[in-house]
Amino acid sequence: MSIEISKASSHLLEGMKVESTSRGFKMILDEPIEAGGSNTGMNPVEAILCALGSCQCLITKMIASNMGIKIEDLKINLQGELDPTGYQGDTSVRPGYEAIRSTFIIKSNTSEEQIKELITQVEKFCPVGDTVSNGTNLVVDYVVEK
C-alpha cells in the first residue's frame, strides 16, 4: 500500500464565487445569475461531471494503450440528474446526484468486442468513477478563527 495524497484549497469570494487551487492551478466556480451567482464559471455539480469525464478519458487512453487498441478520437457526454429540493431542505430527497450518465463517443477501427471489453475495464479502474459510484469516506472537520 502506497497512499498518495492529493491536495486542494477552496476560498469563498464575493457572491457565489469560489476560487480553488491545487498544485498552483486555479479553478473558479460560480452559480448562474438565476441561482444568485454572477455566472463567471460553471458550478460545482457541473465541475464534478468534468472531473469524471476527464478521468474516464485518461483511463480509456491508458487501458486502450495496454490492450493495443488505437483510439482516433474520444468524446464523453455527461449528464447528471439532481432534484434541487434535496439541498434546499427536503430531507426525503437526497441533496446530491440521483444518477450520472456518461456516454462515450469513440472513433476507432477496432472490433465491437474489444471496445466492449475496454469500457468494462474503464468502469472497473477509473479513480473518479469509483469514487463517485461507490462513494468514499468523507471526513469533515473545522477550525474557528475569531
Next chain:
Amino acid sequence: MSIEISKASSHLLEGMKVESTSRGFKMILDEPIEAGGSNTGMNPVEAILCALGSCQCLITKMIASNMGIKIEDLKINLQGELDPTGYQGDTSVRPGYEAIRSTFIIKSNTSEEQIKELITQVEKFCPVGDTVSNGTNLVVDYVVEK
C-alpha cells in the same frame, strides 16, 4: 420531484490533456510530467476535490445565511487519499479515493455551538458532498464511430 439536468462534455486532446465544457465554461485538466502529462492543469482527482470544496463553501454560505450566522471568511482545505496501485490494475485495492478530508477554516464571531450546527447541516445538505460520500448510480454507455 423536479429533476434538474446538468450537462458536460469531455474531449481527449493530445497527451493526457482533456478539455471539458459545461454551459460554455471550459476546464482543462492534465497530468504532471512524471505521470506522462504536460502539466497544463490540475488532474481529475484534484479537480473533484475543488468541486467538493466549492460546493461546501456555497452550501455553508447558504445555510449560514438561513441561520443568521455571519461568516467573515471561509477557506476549506481538502486532502484526498488514493492508492495508485488500484487503478494500475491491483484488483484488491479500490481505484478511487479511500478517504477525503475536508477542513473548514471559518472566520466568524458566532458561538461554537452555532458553528457546530452549521457544519452538521452542511454535511447533510451539500450536493457534491452527498454524491461523493454516498455514491451515485453511474451509468456508462458508448457509441462507436468508424
